[in-house]
Amino acid sequence: MSLAAVRPSASQTPEQALLEQLIRRESVTPIDAGCQDLIASRLEAIGFTIEHLPFGDVANLWATRGTGAPTLCFAGHTDVVPSGPADQWTSPPFEPTERDGHLFGRGAADMKSGLSSMIVALEAFVAAHPDHRGRLAMLVTSDEEGAARDGIRRVVEHFRERGETIEFCVVGECSSVDAFGDRMMVGRRGSIGATLTVIGRQGHVAYPHLADNPVHRALAAMDELARLRWDEGNAEFPPTSFQITNVRAGTGASNVVPGTAEFDFNLRYSTELDAGTIRKRVVDILDAHRLSYRLDWWLSGEPFLTHPGPLRSAGIEAINAVTGLTPAESTAGGTSDGRFIAQLGTEVVEIGPVNATIHQIDECVRIADLPKLTAVYREIMERLLASPTT
Numbered sequence: 001m002s003l004a005a006v007r008p009s010a011s012q013t014p015e016q017a018l019l020e021q022l023i024r025r026e027s028v029t030p031i032d033a034g035c036q037d038l039i040a041s042r043l044e045a046i047g048f049t050i051e052h053l054p055f056g057d058v059a060n061l062w063a064t065r066g067t068g069a070p071t072l073c074f075a076g077h078t079d080v081v082p083s084g085p086a087d088q089w090t091s092p093p094f095e096p097t098e099r100d101g102h103l104f105g106r107g108a109a110d111m112k113s114g115l116s117s118m119i120v121a122l123e124a125f126v127a128a129h130p131d132h133r134g135r136l137a138m139l140v141t142s143d144e145e146g147a148a149r150d151g152i153r154r155v156v157e158h159f160r161e162r163g164e165t166i167e168f169c170v171v172g173e174c175s176s177v178d179a180f181g182d183r184m185m186v187g188r189r190g191s192i193g194a195t196l197t198v199i200g201r202q203g204h205v206a207y208p209h210l211a212d213n214p215v216h217r218a219l220a221a222m223d224e225l226a227r228l229r230w231d232e233g234n235a236e237f238p239p240t241s242f243q244i245t246n247v248r249a250g251t252g253a254s255n256v257v258p259g260t261a262e263f264d265f266n267l268r269y270s271t272e273l274d275a276g277t278i279r280k281r282v283v284d285i286l287d288a289h290r291l292s293y294r295l296d297w298w299l300s301g302e303p304f305l306t307h308p309g310p311l312r313s314a315g316i317e318a319i320n321a322v323t324g325l326t327p328a329e330s331t332a333g334g335t336s337d338g339r340f341i342a343q344l345g346t347e348v349v350e351i352g353p354v355n356a357t358i359h360q361i362d363e364c365v366r367i368a369d370l371p372k373l374t375a376v377y378r379e380i381m382e383r384l385l386a387s388p389t390t
């Protein structure tokens with residue numbers, strides 16, 4: 001299946017060479033597969049101090065160079081989602097392969113290209129500014145795509161205990177939509193979900209007065225929740241959305257009133273709301289409908305927003321200088337590890353390649369975008385940490 005594979009050539013850029021090394025390491029979440037050792041060895045060679053912060057099965061890496069403020073941190077994850085059926089891939093998922101100006105492989109976009117460009121940009125910046133201001137840092141986890149419990153979430157708890165400060169953080173998630181640089185993430189919506197179990201009494205459909213149908217009881221309450229205008233959003237966030245994702249009830253028999261009905265739902269919410277307010281509104285509506293129920297919540301993350309400031313400006317200027325584009329500044333899409341880092345009071349933006357194929361069969365990245373991504377990261381460092389004398 002390697003008919004289209006191209007050997008590394010003299011024209012191959014350093015970020016592509018490193019990206020291919022990372023793709024070959026089958027780091028299916030939460031396995032790191034040696035990616036962080038490779039990253040650590042590259043950073044150690046340019047004067048970074050390496051700290052491994054394993055929690056549970058998860059490998060986390062914290063690398064810093066220099067002292068004092070500000071700290072500019074580049075953050076990302078080495079883990080990838082499973083390839084899916086390998087025989088559906090045009091070329092093997094863990095064998096980086098060039099076709100049509102793209103490099104194919106699991107993690108090519110999400111987000112080993114971000115990691116390789118960060119490292120090559122750090123190498124170039126340190127060579128030009130060995131006495132840079134403040135502190136450069138890199139924060140890497142192998143648990144972003146999975147449970148995301150022992151990854152950046154745990155590292156941030158640990159950092160808070162020991163008083164670690166990070167002023168600026170660039171996350172390398174795939175932020176671009178159609179062309180590299182057309183979008184920069186400046187925040188993310190919050191995500192909270194629950195399983196609602198409505199309790200009734202099972203019985204024969206022919207004798208409904210002896211039963212209590214939880215589906216009938218729940219329908220009006222769920223309808224009210226689905227129709228509720230949670231908020232109007234604001235300048236940076238769309239209105240909060242509520243979606244029912246799974247409904248389970250019934251025994252399978254057509255003559256039995258079920259004893260319970262379960263509803264899973266999820267809200268993606270703006271900075272106009274918080275998890276506590278959402279929980280209270282849901283409970284108030286369920287109680288108003290006099291339901292007997294259990295409610296099991298899971299909070300994926302509160303929303304975060306980086307207000308206009310030095311990092312947002314540096315990100316826009318860097319993208320504009322490299323690509324000629326002025327990126328849209330967005331809070332759309334799913335969650336990312338930025339939500340945890342922002343809890344340290346850190347300004348966070350996300351800049352990465354086009355997201356069109358992430359998590360898909362035949363995931364790929366445009367090869368011509370790789371050196372541009374490196375250049376954007378380098379330009380951000382130049383704006384925030386360049387030594388005053390050079």
Ligand SMILES: [Zn+2]
Nearest residue numbers: 110111144173
């Ligand atoms: Zn990712």
